[in-house]
Amino acid sequence: MSRFIRTCRYMLLLIILCMTTGCWDRREMDDLALIMGSGIDLTDSGLVEVSYQIALPTGIPSAVKSGGSQKQVVVISAKGNDLQEALGKVQQQMSRYVYFGHREVFLIGESYARHGLNQVQDLFTRFPETRYNSYVLTAYGATAKEILSAPYPMELIPALAISKIQSSRQSFSVKFDEFLKAFSSPGTSPVTAAIRIIHKGTDKESVAIDRTAVYLGNKLSGFTEPSELDLLRWWIGDPYRLGFTIQAEPEEKDYKGTISVKSSESRVHVHTKILDDHPEAKVIFHTVVKVVSNNTRLNLDNEKNRKNVEQQFSRQLQSRIEGLLTHVQKEMRSDIFGMGEEIHIEHPYFWKKIQDSWSEIFPAMPVQVEVELQIEQLGKTHGRAYPKK
Amino acid sequence: MRVNKRATDPFAKKIRALEPEVNIPISEQIMENKKGIAQVFANCSDLVVRELLIFGSMPAMVVYLDVLIDKQLWDDGFLEPLMQEAAPPISDPSRLEEQLKFGFSSIVQPAVVKNMTETARRIVSGETILFIEGSAQAFAFSLKDKLNRALDEPSTEAVIRGPRYGFIEKMSINLALIRHRLRTPRLKTETLSAGSLSRTDITIVYIEGIADKSVVEELKRRIAGIDMDSILESGYIEELISDHPYSPFPVMQATQRPDMTTGSLIEGKIAVITDGSPMVLILPVTFWFGFQSAEDYYMKFMFATMLRWLRYLFAFFAMALPSIFIAVTTFHQEMIPTSLTLSLAAAREVVPFPAIVEALIMETTFEALREAGIRLPRPVGQTISIVGALVIGQAAVQAGIISATIIIVVSITGISSFLIPNPGMSQAISIIRFPLMLLAATFGLYGLGIGLLVILVHLVNLRSFGVPYMSPLAPLTFNGLADTLLRAPWQALKKRHKHTRH
Numbered sequence: 043m044s045r046f047i048r049t050c051r052y053m054l055l056l057i058i059l060c061m062t063t064g065c066w067d068r069r070e071m072d073d074l075a076l077i078m079g080s081g082i083d084l085t086d087s088g089l090v091e092v093s094y095q096i097a098l099p100t101g102i103p104s105a106v107k108s109g110g111s112q113k114q115v116v117v118i119s120a121k122g123n124d125l126q127e128a129l130g131k132v133q134q135q136m137s138r139y140v141y142f143g144h145r146e147v148f149l150i151g152e153s154y155a156r157h158g159l160n161q162v163q164d165l166f167t168r169f170p171e172t173r174y175n176s177y178v179l180t181a182y183g184a185t186a187k188e189i190l191s192a193p194y195p196m197e198l199i200p201a202l203a204i205s206k207i208q209s210s211r212q213s214f215s216v217k218f219d220e221f222l223k224a225f226s227s228p229g230t231s232p233v234t235a236a237i238r239i240i241h242k243g244t245d246k247e248s249v250a251i252d253r254t255a256v257y258l259g260n261k262l263s264g265f266t267e268p269s270e271l272d273l274l275r276w277w278i279g280d281p282y283r284l285g286f287t288i289q290a291e292p293e294e295k296d297y298k299g300t301i302s303v304k305s306s307e308s309r310v311h312v313h314t315k316i317l318d319d320h321p322e323a324k325v326i327f328h329t330v331v332k333v334v335s336n337n338t339r340l341n342l343d344n345e346k347n348r349k350n351v352e353q354q355f356s357r358q359l360q361s362r363i364e365g366l367l368t369h370v371q372k373e374m375r376s377d378i379f380g381m382g383e384e385i386h387i388e389h390p391y392f393w394k395k396i397q398d399s400w401s402e403i404f405p406a407m408p409v410q411v412e413v414e415l416q417i418e419q420l421g422k423t424h425g426r427a428y429p430k431k
Numbered sequence: 432m433r434v435n436k437r438a439t440d441p442f443a444k445k446i447r448a449l450e451p452e453v454n455i456p457i458s459e460q461i462m463e464n465k466k467g468i469a470q471v472f473a474n475c476s477d478l479v480v481r482e483l484l485i486f487g488s489m490p491a492m493v494v495y496l497d498v499l500i501d502k503q504l505w506d507d508g509f510l511e512p513l514m515q516e517a518a519p520p521i522s523d524p525s526r527l528e529e530q531l532k533f534g535f536s537s538i539v540q541p542a543v544v545k546n547m548t549e550t551a552r553r554i555v556s557g558e559t560i561l562f563i564e565g566s567a568q569a570f571a572f573s574l575k576d577k578l579n580r581a582l583d584e585p586s587t588e589a590v591i592r593g594p595r596y597g598f599i600e601k602m603s604i605n606l607a608l609i610r611h612r613l614r615t616p617r618l619k620t621e622t623l624s625a626g627s628l629s630r631t632d633i634t635i636v637y638i639e640g641i642a643d644k645s646v647v648e649e650l651k652r653r654i655a656g657i658d659m660d661s662i663l664e665s666g667y668i669e670e671l672i673s674d675h676p677y678s679p680f681p682v683m684q685a686t687q688r689p690d691m692t693t694g695s696l697i698e699g700k701i702a703v704i705t706d707g708s709p710m711v712l713i714l715p716v717t718f719w720f721g722f723q724s725a726e727d728y729y730m731k732f733m734f735a736t737m738l739r740w741l742r743y744l745f746a747f748f749a750m751a752l753p754s755i756f757i758a759v760t761t762f763h764q765e766m767i768p769t770s771l772t773l774s775l776a777a778a779r780e781v782v783p784f785p786a787i788v789e790a791l792i793m794e795t796t797f798e799a800l801r802e803a804g805i806r807l808p809r810p811v812g813q814t815i816s817i818v819g820a821l822v823i824g825q826a827a828v829q830a831g832i833i834s835a836t837i838i839i840v841v842s843i844t845g846i847s848s849f850l851i852p853n854p855g856m857s858q859a860i861s862i863i864r865f866p867l868m869l870l871a872a873t874f875g876l877y878g879l880g881i882g883l884l885v886i887l888v889h890l891v892n893l894r895s896f897g898v899p900y901m902s903p904l905a906p907l908t909f910n911g912l913a914d915t916l917l918r919a920p921w922q923a924l925k926k927r928h929k930h931t932r933h
Contacts, residue, residue, distance in 0.1 A: 046677055068761045068872070070786060071779045076772060099776035143765030144772055173765065202769065 075138040079201030081186025083151035092128040093119035093187040114198045142171045146205035149186035155262035174219040177208040180255030182236040211282040229382025232257040258376040281308035288358045291338045303331035324410045332419035356413040375405040485513045490564040499557035501576040512537045541570035585687035590726040597687040602706040608689040629661035632706040641699045665705040681855030682895035684713040691725040715895035719915040721856030735918035749847035754871035762875030781831040787872035793841040
């Protein structure tokens with residue numbers, strides 16, 4: 043019996059404990075404004091503008107009621123002197139609590155990126171609700187608000203479309219934690235995917251992600267070209283099914299002279315060495331590919347032809363990589379490849395001496411590129427699909 | 432040990448005072464006895480006092496309660512031999528006992544009664560008392576009506592494969608059902624009785640040499656200590672002899688299946704059969720017993736193992752699914768996949784209540800529907816299910832009062848609670864669900880975690896007649912896991928069953 047009383051006593055204690063604590067972070071789902079994507083821009087007058095793409099659950103079609111004509115998202119934005127002020131202004135417009143738990147993408151407007159990202163970095167490392175596995179992208183030739191407002195026909199929620207493109211292995215993607223890590227590391231420069239609006243002003247308006255934004259320090263220093271995207275994926279991204287096309291023979295009337303391949307496995311080895319207190323690097327690109335289209339007179343069943351094509355591929359890819367390297371290293375002067383980290387790992391004592399001046403050393407560092415390409419599969423048919431006439 | 436407060440219950444004393452204490456010896460005069468009986472059984476219209484001459488010339492008196500007597504047996508097994516038998520060579524009444532014991536051509540055996548208290552007790556339990564002129568002893572003949580019903584399949588523990596017999600209300604039949612399966616003299620049955628008014632027979636059944644003798648002794652001690660007016664069902668005993676009467680978890684298994692009982696006896700457990708109840712108690716049991724069905728041992732071990740895991744999983748759902756739902760949707764929305772969040776948010780958009788209120792309404796409604804379905808006569812019970820499914824399910828969602836997701840959660844929870852084979856365990860888990868929901872609604876997953884921890888602490892503290900409730904998991908014995916986490920093949924289980932014996 044005394045046990046029963048004791049239990050009651052503890053229960054009472056527990057109930058008092060429940061009733062007297064002040065914190066109550068219970069929030070019903072219908073009290074939340076679910077932020078799907080957010081963006082940050084710099085206006086011409088120097089104010090910070092934040093924009094949110096908010097999902098409207100009433101517009102989501104369900105079995106009970108069909109959404110149809112209702113809008114699925116709404117884009118809300120506000121301006122302020124700094125990020126926190128703008129955030130506060132957004133909340134003032136909202137009947138619901140701004141909830142970041144499901145933010146899938148974070149967009150940085152081009153002008154803001156060129157201005158510098160210190161505020162972003164601070165807010166996002168401080169704010170406890172930040173989701174670190176959301177994708178971070180830089181708007182190319184647009185503001186973040188424009189991108190967030192752009193429709194995407196295939197998905198109900200455009201921000202989810204961006205997130206889906208990014209999570210497919212064919213896209214170059216950077217998540218927030220990776221981005222912040224690159225920020226804080228002296229041996230790597232941050233890089234993000236770059237997103238732009240295509241078919242602007244037509245009814246086919248949509249978005250595409252075909253460039254990367256290269257940062258130097260906390261400022262955007264430039265964008266890579268769409269043709270360089272697969273090379274970057276090979277080097278620093280997820281090298282899954284890279285596709286390359288080369289001109290193997292000169293173009294003529296019947297044949298374009300091109301061969302296209304898709305990689306089945308790829309990797310990159312970086313070797314660094316120190317010569318007279320100057321770092322040098324050698325980067326070896328390995329890949330095993332299968333031929334997906336052959337628009338030449340060459341029969342790849344023939345080993346001599348195949349070796350020849352492999353060599354041409356290696357040579358042409360090498361020059362493309364060297365082009366990319368010149369673009370990034372010499373023009374943008376940004377070490378997005380993490381060469382500094384390589385030196386840090388391979389020569390830690392030397393790195394200590396140079397790490398403070400790395401941003402000056404890197405653009406001048408000689409980098410030797412080597413490509414090892416191997417054709418492994420020729421596809422279902424080895425020769426031509428049509429008979430020779 | 433728990434102090435039994437009922438020992439000093441004034442009401443029990445009062446009841447006892449009402450019973451006539453006729454502690455007088457039996458007289459040699461029939462008329463004296465008749466007076467005594469008439470005094471004790473005043474106003475009992477079903478009492479029959481019949482005077483007759485037995486063995487041709489001996490004056491005697493028969494007393495019995497008419498309603499308790501098997502008429503067939505009375506005629507053929509008692510009256511006929513008594514009246515037809517030739518007069519014994521000796522006419523000395525003192526040698527009658529011998530004569531009745533050894534020279535009585537009937538299947539009914541007499542017992543000697545010496546005083547009126549015992550006489551009265553035997554009469555109310557359905558025996559027939561024979562008084563003989565000139566003898567200070569009476570003879571009791573058991574001519575009880577069997578009050579049988581047909582053996583049918585126990586509705587609470589249905590199986591696809593396995594015997595169809597279930598226990599019934601008659602103790603002797605129930606004992607016979609066990610004896611038929613265990614043909615060994617080591618099967619011991621000890622009968623006690625409890626209840627000052629009901630005098631219910633309670634039989635303890637165990638296999639000598641397998642069951643723990645000390646548990647048997649302790650059980651007998653506890654049953655003897657029961658101080659109640661009546662024991663109408665084995666549920667009384669379960670509560671009165673339990674180690675933890677305030678725990679929601681059953682520390683005894685109530686079953687209606689003779690095969691289950693027999694299996695448990697072989698494992699060294701003890702069965703308690705209560706006269707008048709088809710539910711037999713088995714003890715000591717562990718937590719895992721609540722998730723085992725008799726059929727587990729009749730089907731392929733792989734499938735039985737899968738079923739056990741299914742039951743464990745759904746028992747967890749039955750206990751915690753609504754609370755997980757409440758915690759996640761009101762505190763930890765970031766844990767839900769994005770597209771699911773949108774669907775959940777869309778479903779919740781028009782609902783006026785917070786998730787906890789919604790869940791409480793639906794869970795309470797579900798429990799009410801279940802209870803109504805059990806209590807109502809069968810034809811009406813079906814109406815209830817239609818009303819439940821249509822009104823609560825469809826209409827409430829369309830009216831926008833309840834979200835569709837909570838209906839799904841409650842349905843899964845409901846189905847889960849029906850998956851637990853032991854009704855006692857199912858009730859325990861159903862009742863735990865509500866405090867967990869409140870905890871989840873106040874503290875989120877943190878509160879749920881604390882609630883589950885408290886339950887775990889409680890479970891490992893429980894003991895059923897000295898056996899830790901969570902064994903063999905805590906304390907861990909690897910041998911025992913073969914029949915809890917798995918249902919190992921019989922070749923492996925043979926060893927384990929030896930292991931649990933004492």
